[in-house]
Amino acid sequence: MGRAPCCSKVGLHRGPWTPREDTLLVKYIQAHGEGHWRSLPKKAGLLRCGKSCRLRWMNYLRPDIKRGNITPDEEDLIIRLHSLLGNRWSLIAGRLPGRTDNEIKNYWNTHLSKRLLSQGTDPNTHKKLPPDNPVVVLFPKKKRKNKSKKPIEQEKPKIHLPKPIRFTSSVQCTTKSSSQGGENGQVLVPWSEYINDDENRTGFLCYNDDHDLINSSEFECQSHHDHDHDHVLGAEGDSHDSLEKIYEEYLQLLKTNEDQVQLDSFAESLLI
DNA sequence: AAGGATTCCAACCGCGGGAGG
DNA sequence: CCCTCCCGCGGTTGGAATCCT
Known part of the structure; x- marks a missing residue:
């Protein structure tokens, strides 16, 4: 018997995140902190699965x-x-x-x-490849439908290290100086508009004309x-x-x- | 200019491991 | 122990953007 999916897929949004969804997620995490991803979407009013929320936060909104x-x-x-x-x-x-x-x-x-x-x-x-024996590496040209799991994993040293x-x-702030408007039609939304920030952080979520998040890194x-x-x-x-x-x-x-x-x-x- | 090919990356998927009951 | 739940990881994919002919 297979493992149950992490969440019901029925009625859940997939694909690119909208600014509104970003806002909901950021606000919720600011108020309640990270974690409890499974229950987070419902509490935050998001029609996303928890994994999707976690991924969006970890890779884009933090x-x-x-x-x-x-x-x-x-x-x-x-x-x-x-x-x-x-x-x-x-x-x-x-x-x-x-x-x-x-x-x-x-x-x-x-x-x-x-x-x-x-x-x-x-x-x-x-390691250096032998010059007379060039390895032909087949980069997947396009869309392999074959979902077979990875082949034999290469031998790698076992390294026991602390958690990262x-x-x-x-980081150097490129947009901080332009307090309300970014360059080239970018829209800078102060972080404080998303969240109640009592940690005295400064910064912006920077969206372009198409509502794509350009930068959210401008924090002390x-x-x-x-x-x-x-x-x-x-x-x-x-x-x-x-x-x-x-x-x-x-x-x-x-x-x-x-x-x-x-x-x-x-x-x-x-x-x- | 058109459209096919390729690149790039955000997002998805499935698995493994740890925690807790 | 065993089971279930949850989280995090690495591999893979979809499709927009860009390049090429």
């Missing part, structure tokens, strides 16, 4: 999401963490302030894996986050050093778990 291009430093860190951790996107995302696992996964699949291949590196093993820590972002550091990691992140504008420190921190963790960990040769070479 105030600490950093939107915009992945920087070269972030790319470098993603590649190096992927070489150590494999497709553990949530772990990788946990070390990239303001980035979500979904975003990193998408970026890897659409940009980084292809770039590694073009550079003659196997994106799965991070989400960093709240203190929030009160309830791990201050022990603030120094790791460092000050704004010091992202390169911060990312380096994060990577160093990972290496340190790996060193302390050497008896549990079988690193692949690439990771081992990094530890020397």
Whole structure:
């Protein structure tokens, strides 16, 4: 007998979220906090399943999401963490302030894996491909209907690490200065219009003409986050050093778990 | 300009694991 | 233990946007 679906699909909205749905979700979470996703939609007045609400919040509406291009430093860190951790996107995302696992996964699949291949590196093993034996990688051209589960998973080192820590972002604010209207017809909705914010946060949800959320990241550091990691992140504008420190921190963790960990040769070479 | 091909990413799906009864 | 519920994760998909011919 199969597992029951997470929620009844009958009568529930699917597909892209509307600004109104975003508003309802943000308001509810601000008032009641995250969690209890299963019951959240009903209480919030949303015709969505809990998973959909959670995903929308985690990947799009959270105030600490950093939107915009992945920087070269972030790319470098993603590649190096992927070489150590494999497709553990949530772990990788946990070390990239303001980035979500979904975003990193998408970026890897659409940009980084292809770039590694073009550079003659196997994106799965991070080893150099033999030049006389080019691997033909079949990127799915379009819409595979075959829903068969993933094939044999590649061997990856078992790494026992603490749960990833989400960093709240203190990202450079591109729209903060334009208090009511963004550029190019963007509509900036102050966060305070969505929520009763008693945490003294500032920022906006930024919608364009088509009501697409462009940016919701313009927040100062929030009160309830791990201050022990603030120094790791460092000050704004010091992202390169911060990312380096994060990577160093990972290496340190790996060193302390050497008896549990079988690193692949690439990771081992990094530890020397 | 048209329309087919490709890219990109938000959203969905199913599974596994932890917590609690 | 076993079962159920819930959450979070990683793989996959749909379709809008963009590119190409």
